[in-house]
Amino acid sequence: MSSRKPKLFTVLKAWNLTPNMIRVTLTGPEIAAMDPNCRGANCKIFLPAEGQSRDEFERQLQDGPRPVVRTYTVRQLRAKAQEMDIDFVYHGDEGPASAWAARAKPGDFCGFGGPGPVKVTSFYANSYLIIADMSALPLAAATLEAMPEDATGTAIFEIMAPTDRQHFRIPPGIETHWIVNADPHVQTETIPRMVAALDWPAGVVQTCIAGESGVIKTLRQALLVDRKLPKEDCYISGYWKIGLKEDEHQTMKRAENAIA
Ligand SMILES: Cc1cc2nc3c(=O)[nH]c(=O)nc-3n(C[C@H](O)[C@H](O)[C@H](O)COP(=O)(O)OP(=O)(O)OC[C@H]3O[C@@H](n4cnc5c(N)ncnc54)[C@H](O)[C@@H]3O)c2cc1C
Structure with missing residues (x-):
């Protein structure tokens, strides 16, 4: 800060x-x-x-x-x-x-x-994977707006209603999906399923992923552990947690990091 x-x-x-x-x-x-x-x-x-x-x-x-x-x-x-x-x-x-x-x-x-540091500052990948629920839409939108025009990849956004869809600049090579989860307190299974079904691109993949901590945990396992994406290419972060106030969520994250 x-x-x-x-x-x-x-x-x-x-x-x-x-x-x-x-x-x-x-x-x-x-x-x-x-x-x-x-x-x-x-x-x-x-x-x-x-x-x-x-x-x-x-x-x-x-x-x-x-x-x-x-x-x-x-x-x-x-x-x-x-x-x-x-x-x-x-x-x-x-x-x-x-x-x-x-x-x-x-x-x-x-x-x-603040502000703190910008999350994704350099764009060097062959393909990008952007995933955000509504809490991380500001991050995802800012990141997509900063990307080179010829960037390719996939963006998945989870919103609470069809009318929560936003319009911001997205490079045309990024395939974009808006999925609706009316109750964000019910952890979405759609996003992990979509990620598992992705036609995985060749070359370097950079991620910018944030949202509810339970979903993020599943995605971290799928991308960092199972797919073995290098950590340095991945921003992936829990922004809030079902049932926890932010201070409680931060305490939980610190405890998890101490164990990892
Ligand atoms: C780096 C970072 C950047 C963030 N940027 C943004 C941002 O730009 N915009 C934004 O809206 N949020 C953002 N968040 C998430 C935000 O900090 C949390 O959602 C925070 O808990 C909101 O505080 P609150 O006082 O409204 O609720 P709290 O008092 O923290 O929580 C009260 C209850 O609301 C639930 N809750 C919290 N957030 C949500 C949510 N998004 N949807 C549904 N239920 C929720 C909790 O589980 C809890 O039960 C960011 C988080 C991080 C770590």
Whole structure:
């Protein structure tokens, strides 16, 4: 992350990009100095408590205790205009970040940490495999937009409703599939089945894969263990876990990494 103290950003606008995806445009003078190429990098969103004043929240960001914090992805950054878009999956009011985004209106505020490094920065493969559920659509879209025009491969997106399909630049050689899983709390078996049935390409395969941790575990086994794809060619990451809050999910990931 570029600076340890979170910055305080203001909501410029918030709207439903698709029925289950809320785009929040944040503004703040610090955005002008950020790397305009940080689309797809992860970041931390610090959430004010309901009813908390801006001054109180700013003090809390500086002096603690740490507010509720969640991990998101920079979808777009317009440095000159001092604007940044973050896309929040709306998965009900149980999650503080999902609930905050659903209520967000111009003039609201949140803390921002980061951005971290962009996940996929070099494109050298013969073929690409991109897989994302809605939480990882901002990453997948940013990655596809950065790919060379002649890239080939497969992209599989899991969305909650047919109308959650988004339109962004995808190289024409990438075969794209949108599959609908109305209840993301039921782990999809369709994606692992589609991956198993892929006509496996020759040469180097690079992956950019993220989503629900249970699905990711199955895909990691299929790609890294069974297919023996080199780790360095693969970004593959669990972004959330059915039944766990983000902090609990992070603790689980740390414990798993310690064992591996
Ligand atoms: C590197 C990284 C980048 C990420 N980028 C994005 C992003 O750009 N956009 C985005 O929307 N998410 C993104 N996520 C996922 C996001 O951090 C989690 O979904 C987070 O749990 C949301 O916080 P919350 O407060 O809404 O819910 P929490 O309080 O963490 O969880 C409450 C409940 O909601 C469930 N839940 C959490 N996420 C989802 C979901 N997506 N669908 C259905 N149920 C869910 C949990 O299982 C839990 O039962 C990213 C995660 C990582 C690690």
